[in-house]
Amino acid sequence: MGPRIAIACSGLGNIRRGNETWARDASAALHRAGASVTLIGGGPEPEAACPYVRLPNLHREFPLLRRWWPWSRRYLLEQLSFLFPLRRYLRVHGFQAVHLCDPDLALQLHRRQGAHRIPIVFKDGMCLGPHWCSRIPFVQVLAPHYRDVLAREAGVSTEGWFVIPHMVDPAEFVPPPDRALPRAARPDLSLPPNAFVIMGVGDFSAGGNKRLDWLVRETARLPAELNAHLVLAGQAAASDFAAFQQSARTALGDRVRLLRNLPRREVARLYQVADVYAHAATREPFGIVFLEAMASGLPILGHTWDVTRWIIGDAGIALDMTAPGALATHLEELARHPDRRADLGVVARRRVLARFSPDALIPQYLELYRCMTGPNSFTPLASRSDPLP
Numbered sequence: 001m002g003p004r005i006a007i008a009c010s011g012l013g014n015i016r017r018g019n020e021t022w023a024r025d026a027s028a029a030l031h032r033a034g035a036s037v038t039l040i041g042g043g044p045e046p047e048a049a050c051p052y053v054r055l056p057n058l059h060r061e062f063p064l065l066r067r068w069w070p071w072s073r074r075y076l077l078e079q080l081s082f083l084f085p086l087r088r089y090l091r092v093h094g095f096q097a098v099h100l101c102d103p104d105l106a107l108q109l110h111r112r113q114g115a116h117r118i119p120i121v122f123k124d125g126m127c128l129g130p131h132w133c134s135r136i137p138f139v140q141v142l143a144p145h146y147r148d149v150l151a152r153e154a155g156v157s158t159e160g161w162f163v164i165p166h167m168v169d170p171a172e173f174v175p176p177p178d179r180a181l182p183r184a185a186r187p188d189l190s191l192p193p194n195a196f197v198i199m200g201v202g203d204f205s206a207g208g209n210k211r212l213d214w215l216v217r218e219t220a221r222l223p224a225e226l227n228a229h230l231v232l233a234g235q236a237a238a239s240d241f242a243a244f245q246q247s248a249r250t251a252l253g254d255r256v257r258l259l260r261n262l263p264r265r266e267v268a269r270l271y272q273v274a275d276v277y278a279h280a281a282t283r284e285p286f287g288i289v290f291l292e293a294m295a296s297g298l299p300i301l302g303h304t305w306d307v308t309r310w311i312i313g314d315a316g317i318a319l320d321m322t323a324p325g326a327l328a329t330h331l332e333e334l335a336r337h338p339d340r341r342a343d344l345g346v347v348a349r350r351r352v353l354a355r356f357s358p359d360a361l362i363p364q365y366l367e368l369y370r371c372m373t374g375p376n377s378f379t380p381l382a383s384r385s386d387p388l389p
Contacts, residue, residue: 002366003096003373005030005037010082010102013043014059016235016264018125019101021288022166024048026099029167029358030365040089042082055089057082066237079105083112090118096373099140101125106136119372121162127285130156138372140164142286143307162368165311167361168291170353173268175297175345182272189257191273195229196335199274199298201267201289202281204236204244204260211280213247214321218278220251221328226335231274233259233267271296275341276334280321284308295352299344301330311356315348 007030009023024046027039031050039048042057058065058081060074069077079102087109090098097119100106106122121138130151133139138160141147151158176182183191191197198219202210212232222228230252236244241260248256259270271277277293278301290300290311300316302308309318319326334341354360 002035003369004094005035005369006040006090006095006098007037008040008082008086008098008100008102008105010042010057010078010105011059012039012041013046013054014041014061015043016046016261018166018286018288019123020046021264022101022123022125025167025169026365029169029362032358033362033366035362035366035369038093038095040086042078053089055082055085057085076104079103080108083108087112097121097369099123103128103132110136121368121372125285127283130154130158133161138162138368140368142166143310145306145310149306160371162364162371164361164364164368165356166286166288166291167356167358168288168295168352170295170349170357172265173271173292173295175295175349176272179273179275182269186269186273189231189273190254191229191231191257192227195227196331197229197231197274197276198331199231199233199271199277199293200279201232201292202234202279204232204234204258205240206243209281209283210234211282211321212244214280214327215278216248216251216256218280218325218327218331219255221325222332222335226332228331228335229255229257231257231259231270233262233270236260268292268296271298274298275338276301276331277316278327278331279303279308280327281308282321287311291352291356294348294356297345297349299334299341300348301327301334313347313351315351316344 007023007027009019012020012023027037028049030037038051038053040053040055042059045052058077060078065074083105095118099121101123106120110120120136121140122136123140124133131154134156140162142165144163147158147161147163200212200215202212219228219230245258271293277298282303283305293300294315300312302312302318303321304318312318317330319330
């Protein structure tokens with residue numbers, strides 16, 4: 001059966017972003033593989049495909065908190081209010097390891113375990129850096145760059161670090177046999193049959209690091225005869241969404257479609273109407289959306305950040321997303337060469353199956369847990385002389 005593993009995420013059930021997606025997907029895949037895993041969150045059950053436990057906490061989007069406090073303080077309160085119920089639950093139910101993605105929650109749990117010490121692994125999905133991560137005994141980083149380049153340059157020991165990227169279920173995100181069919185099935189989008197459809201996913205909030213506004217500007221540069229349409233899906237409060245919508249329609253008119261707070265299954269359907277996927281973030285910690293789009297058979301355009309280049313590989317184009325006109329140039333080239341798009345889409349799907357699917361990654365998770373809990377487990381340097389109280 002193996003060790004009893006808890007995967008805990010303070011925002012799960014209330015928030016739908018990268019950490020929450022990771023917690024749900026990883027626990028579901030481990031459960032299907034026969035691992036003894038329990039998913040723990042702070043909100044209602046998020047369509048979990050494994051045992052799920054809800055613990056009380058103050059979630060960061062609580063209206064009164066959102067009105068008065070900035071995001072960083074709200075997120076900290078969410079984690080700290082989740083800490084003590086989680087600590088008690090882990091101790092009472094005899095878990096052998098806990099996998100966390102919330103940084104302050106992981107650090108405080110590590111500090112406060114006392115005699116009932118449970119091995120902790122922290123998944124760094126926020127680019128916190130090697131010095132911060134070295135405070136936690138075991139660390140999951142999402143790309144080789146974080147361990148083999150950044151940690152080495154910082155002089156940090158990586159004895160307890162594991163490179164395990166995010167995963168995507170290729171049965172959930174699939175390419176259609178003909179993209180005209182899902183477009184015809186979506187009259188709400190009103191996409192012309194001959195449109196060249198660019199898709200992006202991110203955050204509509206003003207100043208968001210996903211830079212959806214850059215996609216709008218670059219799409220507006222494309223020649224009119226390409227009939228380029230931009231479809232954007234993402235999270236946002238109503239006021240942020242309204243402001244973005246006004247700006248996007250000023251630039252693109254009726255050639256932009258904006259969809260807010262969609263369920264994941266609807267996002268999976270949305271990829272099927274697109275011709276390409278573009279992502280303008282310049283320092284994306286990973287980007288599960290890349291994997292979703294690749295599994296859906298889309299060519300990818302992303303920034304020249306080392307991690308993004310590693311994810312995309314030969315399934316798309318890495319370019320300077322800060323250079324005006326660079327994205328538009330590559331979009332135009334793909335718009336005029338549908339065979340090139342099709343070839344890249346095949347490579348993208350193949351790359352996901354080989355590197356980012358549950359079949360490829362679950363053995364790596366199981367090896368991580370074996371190193372944490374097995375009879376031959378080791379104690380990383382980071383935890384041998386813990387200076388924390």
